[in-house]
Amino acid sequence: MRGGLRKALFVTLLVTAGGFLTALFPALFGLADLTEGIGVWALASLVGLAAGLAGLWVMMTLLDGHFDQLVRLHGAVLGAGVRGGTLPDSWNARGGKPDELQRLAGAIAAMLARDRADDRRVDARLSAILGAIGEPILVVTQTGLISLMNAKAAALLGADRLHLGGSLYAILDRTPLIDASGESRAAGAPVERTLTGVAGDTYPARVVPLDEPDGLLIVFLSDVPGHAAGIVEHDMALHDTPPDIAPHPDLPLTELPALSLDCETTGLNVATDRVVSAAGIVMHGPRLYRHLAYDRLVNPGVPIPPASTAIHGITDDMVASAPPVAEVLAELAELLRGRVVIGHNIAFDLAVLRAEAARHGVAWSDPPALCTALLFSFLYPRHRDLNMEAVAAMCGAEIEGRHTAFGDCLVTAEIFAGMLPLLAEQGVTTLADAQRVLAQPSVMRARQHEAGWHAPADGKAGER
CATH class of the missing domain: 3.30.450.20 (PAS domain)
Structure with a gap:
């Protein structure tokens, strides 16, 4: 019998069946009489019952873990388009015999690699022809x-x-x-x-x-x-632009004009801390437009604490010649126009930008927003760890450039792309559906409110 899970389930099934048979055998043949105390047969029956129940628990744990892995692989495949047609390295078998899911992931990765190789062959031929000009x-x-x-x-x-x-x-x-x-x-x-x-x-x-x-x-x-005449270099994706669609409640999430946004700051107090870096990547549903990305260092006007630099790596020297936040706010407002902002705990980023706008007298209105952390908690209410690393691992996303604004944007975009079909399975297919889910009471949302992350009812700041 091949396959680690099948072997484990077969052994566990034998243990479970043997345990329950051992528990029932003395009772069926009248060998156990509890009125005379716990004898050998009664003890054997109790041990068998315990073994059977333990076997059932192990089986459920194995199956639950298996289906969790299937969900991760599902998300990894759906997010492959964000990564340029590759699966995360975590799906590569590292030593030992690969299990069933790793073999399936390997087959999918091989198919994606063949598609990329075919594209490269076509590109090479066109490059050779154009290079002869x-x-x-x-x-x-x-x-x-x-x-x-x-x-x-x-x-x-x-x-x-x-x-x-x-x-x-x-x-x-x-x-x-x-x-x-x-x-x-x-x-x-x-x-x-x-x-x-x-x-x-x-x-x-x-x-x-x-x-x-x-x-x-x-x-x-x-x-x-x-x-x-030499080799031709080209990237025709630079000609791609997202369709001009205005977000509205009935718009499918797969057609959503969006911006994956992230900010790095001097700390975690949204009222007093400052922005030191901001990045955004334009999206249309699950598709990314990397050439329309935005990535800026920001001069916060105050020293960056060493504890914050230890996390995001941004120093005072790096931002000394960077633009002030008022200039960056204007650029972000233009970039967000007509788009829904997506981010992991995006309420924090918007709260910081809102406070910066008020501090510098810049008009600012919060855009409609979708939080990947809250969407994930809706999909998987049993998962308590909602930090980006845990969510990315569950969604099959690859962590690169963590705690940089641009790196976190890419991860968030990949997470969102992988979530779309999973949300659709739960009946969440439109912007209104997603906003309804995010408005539901939850422990995490209550904590965000307590931290002052959510905007006032009008969502405006900075107008004096």
Whole structure:
């Protein structure tokens, strides 16, 4: 018989059955008479009964743990899209013979790896074809992010300045490029223009409008002698943007425009402590848009206590030249516009931001929010440990960069993505459903209220 759980259940079943048979045998054959005291047969019956009950308890524990592991694997598979199609390392068998779930996880991981390998083969072939083009070429998004470049473009514009995801406007003057883009789209055909570098250098180029992906192809007409056509680097996901959907009560959670948000602070007192770092990642349901991420250090205007630095690693020197919180609050307010904020114990982060807004006279209104800690407690009311590590482990999420604002954003996004189908199984499918769940009385919510984390009824702060 293969499989650790099956073996354990088989042995436990034998012990349970043997225990109950031992308990019943003396009674069935009249061998135990308790009126004469506890004799050998009566003692055997009691021992058998105890063994049977213990066996039942062990069986229930094994099955309960097995189903908990299935839930974790379920969450890990659903969160694989957040991690780029991989399962957390915790599902890799480490020494010894893998059990049933590890073999299942291994099969899923192998299937995901095959899909990634197929994508890489297609990418490699396209890169080889595009790399054979003799001219320097770039593809940029509508916002100017570089999504594709070949070796000749790097040689022409400077390999130290040109990189995927970087802004072309840091290298080329924005105005001539935008004008050429407008003309080419109006004409429905490529146009040739001389583009100007930020340092005054010039580059004759052909600008080609692209509909899919939405952006521009720029073919530089300058010769780059001595440089053979090289490998093409690209990231077409930079062209992806979330759909323009306004959150409303009946909106499915799988279509929710959201921002996974986290702040690091000088301490845990929401009334007096300050923000030292803030990060957010734009989401649409379970999908992440990493190129739309926000990550800022913040100058708190006060010394950072060593005890806090020991947790998040942010020092006074690191934030000395960082922007003040008033500037960051304005950026966050714009980023949150039309989105639901998601966070682990998000009430703490919002309370700190609310207090900072009031302290600096900045208008602030709390956005609609979903707390992954409270959602997890709804799904698993028996689990008392609701810190991010425990929730991530149960949901099959991978912890990376813990106690950094950006790292915690990624973990929270992965947790939320893995929760969506589990919430749907409990009938929680819309924003209104989730908000109803979060409004239910609970010990954790009561403690948050006592700590002053939750906003007043109007949710506003900072207006003087």
